[in-house]
Amino acid sequence: MSAAGSAKGGANTLFGGIDSGSWNTKAVIIGGDCRWLGSAVVRTGADLEGAAGAAFELALRAAGLGREALDAVWATGFGRRSIPFAHGTRTELDCHARGVRHHVQGATTIIDIGGQDAKVIRLDAEGRRISHRMNRKCAAGTGSFLDEMALRLDTSTDRLPELAAKFSEEVELGSFCTVFSGTELLGAIRGGKRPADLARAAYKSVVRRVLEMDVFDGQVAGTGGVVAHHPMVLDLFAQHLGARLIVPPHPQELGAFGAALAARESILNQGLEPAPEAADLP
């Protein structure tokens, strides 16, 4: 890999971004012109560094490149500090904002729903972050909530969209606590409610919890794995907000894309310093 800090012409440069999330690790390779060259998503598991390495190798393979071709790799996500080959880190708040800003102009509110947390990030008209909110210390409103509900419905999270699409009756579930919602769901099953209706109710719970986190006015963009793989969430947000979320390409990998953009900026603009911890911690 080229040494970080070497200045090259924009068209000939290559960058990587890794998003080490709680459930999945995502890697993206881009060119100096921000063109998407390859990506990969792998399960994070308990070996953060191993998952990051695997995702990175798969993304490089998809791009037809070797590690040595890249000018810089930056990391984001909860495991960002566990990736020794990354040249710098930024938070996922920053990277999702970068990713959205690349695709969407003007003041925007971003909803990012990941496996472990949900975030609402507000950007001003110039695309600068002005505030963020994160979920409470509770899985309600996150991908983990959907995992738990799928388990109770004796299905997998992957099949939850298909199940929910068959709904015929509106059923409500709480959005305060995952454990309580699970108990409530079991009660509803005993009461004769259909699994398809309860799957939809789980999605409604996630959407309601996220909508409680902030005021949504103006354009709203969606990112993260839940947005990428659960289309009913998008329909429900549209019902509440009166307009569909803007979903940039590759919403699940958008944080990794943002990290690659940060890597690019660090080299091409020479203006972005690595987060202090990555540079300074022993």
Next chain:
Amino acid sequence: MHAPRNERLELRSTARMKELLAEYFGRLGSAAKDRSAPVAWCSSVGPAEMLRALGFEVFFPENHGAMLGAFRMANECMSKAHARGYSQEICSYLTSDVGAYLAGKTPLTAYGMDSAPRADVLVFNTNQCREVQDWFEFYGREWKVPVVGVTSFRSVGEVTEPLVTAITRQMEDLVPTLEGIAGKRLDPARLSEVVGLSRQCSDLWKACLGTAAHRPSPLTFFDSTIHMAPAVLLRGTPDAISYYELLLAELQERIAGGVAAVPGELHRLYWEGMPMWGKLREHASMFAQMHTCVVASTYCNSWIFEALDPADPLRSMARASLELFIARSDGPKQRYIERMVEQFHVDGVLFHDCRTCPHNSNTRYGMPGRLREESGIPSVTVEGDHTDLRCYSAEQSRTSIEGFVEQLADR
């Protein structure tokens, strides 16, 4: 003293403070053991001056709660109180202190005490919260000793004369009971002297905290939470005054020498809410690594009592108790934070939404949004607790704080 790169710089005055605290707890321990002086428990911003003037050794149980948190003993102790029906949702100072009593544990062993000192009387002021009364009544029942206090006003807008009069009357009503326990009359001249000493302590503490307005700041919030101990425990004594003269000189020396408490200070924050006692060191280190100095806080400012007046002791004590930030309504609170942001050249505010201390959590009625919209002050909210570490997610909080610092850097 040198600090490793990107670590907060320690203050050398700390050594003297530790001596003073050892002497203070030594006196308390002796009084409780040998019955050499009556012992009063007092809520942290209660009528301590009156108790000192009557010759009581004064114990502040919130300090004990904070020590239980800082020594990471709180969580193992509070479960004992939960089991007795004291909810997980109420003040974790209360539950950790009561739990420590039930478990027979205390961090005061560091000062040669095997328990918090048994009280002859417990004196509260509900200006900060109702919990202090419920807390003291537990011990009143256990030890069969009187629990007396001031039932104060909360959410005070303007501090008016009728409000001050009402609190003054309640303080006057405490005197006969306290005189009976102390076995002596309250000497007006002695009360005036103690209030004068408290005022001097307050002025010097304010001057120490005020040095953080300098850029770079010679002081961090994490230093202040430690060095506030004499203002809390020893106000009304000459020891507190001599200590803050020493500390102020060291801070002024730092300013003259251009010494930054956080090497390479880039960003300046204001901490609104309780400290997280079990995370102080971790937080101090984290912010230092981000070259971010938390320069000031509402919490440490809460031991500045500018109303205290030796010429009118009781009435000025009553006024001081009502002027406290925690006792005020959201309007005065918002204006106070805006003043602090300006005075300390702060880039943003960190709100600690303290799970079991709603009275010291100013995030719950829209304050952060109003500050942003009306005054352009950015903020971040971190959920946690002053002592119950179960309420705190370190990783999530770190991401939120680090993201906020990135946001400030990108402006």
